[in-house]
Amino acid sequence: MLIYLHALGFGLVTASILALASVALTLQFGVTNYVNFAHGELLTFGAYFAWLANSHYGWNIWIALLVGAILTGVLAVIINLIVLQPFTKKGYPVLFMLVVTFGLSLILSNVLLATFGADFQRYTVPPDTQYNIGPFLLTASQLIIIGIAIVTMIGLHVLLNYTKLGKAMRAMSDNPALARNCGIDTELVTNFTWLLTGFLAGLAGVVLALNISSFQPAFGGDFLFVIFAAVILGGIGRPYGAMAGALVIGVVTEIAAIPLSSDYKNDAAFAILVLVLLFRPQGIFASEGKA
């Protein structure tokens, strides 16, 4: 029984990581209206940026985390300005945008492979101590990961509900043409969304790498469908749905790892994705999806 409670604790950590990554994906989808298949590579880039700051320049991991997230945000804006925005401006249909982002994912992951090789990398972190918190057994950094996720989610809530920028993002997500006619600078909002998405994805990448302790150029791309599972479970384009979806997927995959073996734990996320698509494709929390 205790082992399941411990798994629940690890599930909360995975859910925190997943929440950062899937809220990022779903916010960007809401504003741009196409799915970014290079989202996993943003996570990987975040992990490598932080690794450079941490291992090469010897910075503390938590400062490196912030550096990684900011640089990933900038990278996402650059990718949007150079590649994605020209395509959307030329009026390419969504079908082609998906192929473009698919191509981007190949380019990005192989740039990392060419630069750093396929070796597994780790962060230089002081030895972690474990704490018994209620029934859970968590390390200090795992507690910080949960803390980061909670603070970020509260921050997003404030941004989306109480700031002009957040309201503009929601307006664009509902109806881009109407938002533009109301005088919203949609290009600026789109670029800000990419900055935010990159920042959150970068955060998620670093804490994911910290949690599984080693990473290589393919690790973000392999995690992408788990993010998709959380996003679709909560209803695509809905930030609060993505948070809830992340909680469910995170806990279920960690608990499923006990009877199944951890080699197959992601299959549980896949099973949920399939069930949702078959029976409730608009997501379990949405009354009426964008799909």
Place this chain on the structure above:
Amino acid sequence: MDSIVLYATTLLVFFFVNNILTWGLNIQFGYAGILNFAFIIFMALGAYVTGVFTLPMANGISGQTYVLGVSWPFPLTLLMGGLASAAVGLLVGLIALKRLRSDYMAIVTVAVGVITYDFVGNTTGLFNGWDGLGGVPSPLQDRFSISYGAYQWVFVLLAGVVMLCMWWLAQKIDSSPYGRTLRAIREDQDVAESFGKNTFKYRMSAMIIGCFYAGIAGGLLIEYITAINPSGWTTGETFVIWTALLIGGTGNNWGAALGALLVPVLFQEVTRFLPQVASNPDLIPAMRNVIVGALLITVLWFRPQGIIPERKWRFYDLPLKRGGPAAPTATEGANVAAG
């Protein structure tokens, strides 16, 4: 001399296999507008299934563990590979094709890709796990008492016959009412639906046929190179086929064939002779993938229809005006004849 002959035959077989692959993807994307980002998975499944139908029972001597092992004769094994891929294509289609949005299809294929890759690798009893299958006997090799070099030409002939069958089928699809319906669905699903077409059924059949093509291509490949393991079917390989199709031209089989010649055969073969970098053995393959991805995006930007574009279908004016069908003008008639 022998090595040049061997190289030439290898290139020919690769070209034939890639032709079949690109036609399969063309049926899915070019005609039906289905995004399959795990296309190479279906090739791999075809290869594995063909392999386990060809190999004798796993006896522990070769150190491999796999299912079946029934030593079936050649054309049957290939067919089983194609059918297995088609069956998995059906399952994936059942999950994803009911949704109107193309994103969902693409998301499901990405997930299926990662899951299948890990599952085949981790489940050693299925297709020998990460080590993969090896020593698959080439078809009919024991029937001919000829040299290894001469047998290569026999295989080229076999693969060529298979390719021609697939070409014939692809051309049939291109010019049939079925192909026109697929194009109509690709252009506007709602309009096709309102004309009484069961779009789900049509898209599903395109998915299945495309996967069947991939399975046949995979089967041919394993019969030729006699081995396959998971490193041979990564996401990068899916990209090569996608880039080939988009460069050559979607929606027609000539374009797909040209793409198969340019990207998987010409580009991949020429860059194969680049020297290895000792300090980073992944550098050259990674740079090749970066170039393939950049090519894909560049082609989409400058020439989304590809080198050989899909033929524009022209029709005479509908006989709605009084006096029956309007006679085409001279230029229109010439265009119709030329197009």
